[in-house]
Amino acid sequence: MAEKLNDAALDQLFREARTINVWKDKPVAEAQVRALYDLLKFGPTSANCCPARFRFIMSDKAKDRLVPHLMEGNQKKVRQAPVTVMIATDYAFAQHLPKLFPHAPDAKNWFSDRDVADETAFRNGTLQGAYLMLAARSLGLDCGPMSGFDADAVNREFFAGTTYKVNFLCSIGYGSDEGIFPRSPRFDFEEAAAIL
Amino acid sequence: MAEKLNDAALDQLFREARTINVWKDKPVAEAQVRALYDLLKFGPTSANCCPARFRFIMSDKAKDRLVPHLMEGNQKKVRQAPVTVMIATDYAFAQHLPKLFPHAPDAKNWFSDRDVADETAFRNGTLQGAYLMLAARSLGLDCGPMSGFDADAVNREFFAGTTYKVNFLCSIGYGSDEGIFPRSPRFDFEEAAAIL
Numbered sequence: 001m002a003e004k005l006n007d008a009a010l011d012q013l014f015r016e017a018r019t020i021n022v023w024k025d026k027p028v029a030e031a032q033v034r035a036l037y038d039l040l041k042f043g044p045t046s047a048n049c050c051p052a053r054f055r056f057i058m059s060d061k062a063k064d065r066l067v068p069h070l071m072e073g074n075q076k077k078v079r080q081a082p083v084t085v086m087i088a089t090d091y092a093f094a095q096h097l098p099k100l101f102p103h104a105p106d107a108k109n110w111f112s113d114r115d116v117a118d119e120t121a122f123r124n125g126t127l128q129g130a131y132l133m134l135a136a137r138s139l140g141l142d143c144g145p146m147s148g149f150d151a152d153a154v155n156r157e158f159f160a161g162t163t164y165k166v167n168f169l170c171s172i173g174y175g176s177d178e179g180i181f182p183r184s185p186r187f188d189f190e191e192a193a194a195i196l
Numbered sequence: 197m198a199e200k201l202n203d204a205a206l207d208q209l210f211r212e213a214r215t216i217n218v219w220k221d222k223p224v225a226e227a228q229v230r231a232l233y234d235l236l237k238f239g240p241t242s243a244n245c246c247p248a249r250f251r252f253i254m255s256d257k258a259k260d261r262l263v264p265h266l267m268e269g270n271q272k273k274v275r276q277a278p279v280t281v282m283i284a285t286d287y288a289f290a291q292h293l294p295k296l297f298p299h300a301p302d303a304k305n306w307f308s309d310r311d312v313a314d315e316t317a318f319r320n321g322t323l324q325g326a327y328l329m330l331a332a333r334s335l336g337l338d339c340g341p342m343s344g345f346d347a348d349a350v351n352r353e354f355f356a357g358t359t360y361k362v363n364f365l366c367s368i369g370y371g372s373d374e375g376i377f378p379r380s381p382r383f384d385f386e387e388a389a390a391i392l
Contacts, residue, residue: 002208002336009205010334012198014235014327030391037389039210041382044329046343046364048380054389062392101380120343123322123364130326131210133240138206140198147242147316168242168319184244184297186237193233193250195226196258 013137018183020144020175021077028058028082028141028173036135036172043131045124047107048100051093052128053164055086065157071148074169081144081171085132086154089125091118092163125167133170142175209333214379216340216371217273224254224278224337224369232331232368239327241320243303244296247289248324249360251282261353267344270365277340277367281328282350285321287314288359321363329366338371 005013033056045051057066057078066084067075078084094111101107111117133143146169154166201209229252241247253262253274262280263271274280286292290307297303307313329339342365350362 002333002338004336005201005205005208005334009201010235012201013334014238014331017238019240033391034385037385039206041388042210042213043326044215044339044341046341048382050383050388052388056389056391058391065392096383099381100383103377103380122318123343126319126322127326130239130323131330134327134330135210137198138201138209140200142198143240145240145242147319181299184299185295186244187246187292187296189230189233192237192246192248193252195229195252195254196261 012140013134017137017142018175018180020142020171020173021179021181022176023077023080023082023144023171024174024176026082026174032139032141033058033083036132036139036141039135039138040128040131043128045127046120047097047104047110049093049097049120049124050100050128051090051121052125052167053088053090054132055088055158057084057086058082066154069150069153069157070146074146074148077144077146077171078169082173084169084171086158086169087125087129087132087167088159088164089121089167090164091121093117093121122167129167129170136172141172144171144175146170208336209330213333213338214371214376216338216367216369217375217377218372219273219276219278219340219367220370220372222278222370228335228337229254229279232328232335232337235331235334236324236327239324241323242316243293243300243306245289245293245316245320246296246324247286247317248321248363249284249286250328251284251354253280253282254278262350265346265349265353266342270342270344273340273342273367274365278369280365280367282354282365283321283325283328283363284355284360285317285363286360287317289313289317318363325363325366332366332368337368340367340371342366
């Protein structure tokens with residue numbers, strides 16, 4: 001039976017982890033990126049639909065394509081970060097269910113309604129984005145998630161002619177303490193939760 | 197600097213963790229539920245907007261209200277699980293930004309466009325749902341997430357007259373090996389990801 005992780009691990013994953021705004025000049029290796037994927041891929045999704053698609057922006061050439069579409073405050077951060085992941089969603093995910101969910105051969109048809117498919121894609125692709133962030137932290141990497149960008153322009157630049165749309169971005173690397181905001185308040189349990 | 201968590205922790209969070217279908221008759225204490233919230237609340241959200249709202253269904257009375265609205269295959273599981281969390285989203289989250297994001301007094305106005313607000317609410321509330329699952333696993337608890345329920349009926353029963361809507365459900369407790377599906381395939385790195 002699983003036990004509670006130790007306090008250092010809980011601090012690293014949740015309590016002490018902070019969104020990074022300034023990145024150290026320390027590279028992330030391709031092997032780390034692959035190890036990250038090999039953890040996050042196991043996170044649960046509805047009917048194992050795995051609709052997230054990941055683009056790891058690491059080269060200057062790829063940064064040149066992304067940076068013009070970011071809000072000004074995010075441009076320097078993405079230039080500086082060794083990796084920025086584009087978490088995208090494949091809205092045609094259902095075509096892969098015969099492979100991903102083999103024990104239910106009709107699973108593809110559960111998503112024939114467009115609204116159901118779109119909501120499932122966005123919900124589960126976003127869950128996978130969170131798995132990515134916590135997998136990164138579990139590997140000793142820091143995260144800097146961002147929503148401040150021109151999604152239409154990013155889609156045109158990276159996903160024209162595909163069924164993919166960008167969801168959000170997350171820089172990954174080794175964060176500097178510099179530029180970290182003071183921790184913002186969280187809701188108390190009673191403000192956000194209830195036991196029924 | 198943070199280090200990689202040990203293999204046992206990575207197994208517990210990702211590699212060996214499985215969606216539970218049969219629950220042991222072992223309770224989860226209110227203190228564990230509060231400890232769970234006190235971890236997940238630190239996960240990052242856009243402008244710290246924290247739009248998820250959590251209803252921890254633990255009493256028979258609350259299960260009586262929820263179970264009739266579940267797909268048949270989920271009814272027994274929720275009856276059996278010591279806790280089932282309703283992860284809901286507050287679509288009026290922006291009103292709380294003066295409290296949650298105090299260093300940007302105009303943050304509330306970033307979400308005055310209804311489509312932007314709705315997308316932000318769903319994306320970030322879903323991220324928090326993933327934080328909940330990984331926080332539960334980090335505390336040694338198992339998860340059984342579910343989307344198979346009548347969302348309109350659940351909203352009428354639990355959230356009438358509010359700005360909250362249910363997102364998904366997740367049972368939490370101690371799982372039995374019984375009823376666990378064989379691990380379904382995942383995409384290889386090249387199928388779902390690319391380094392640019």
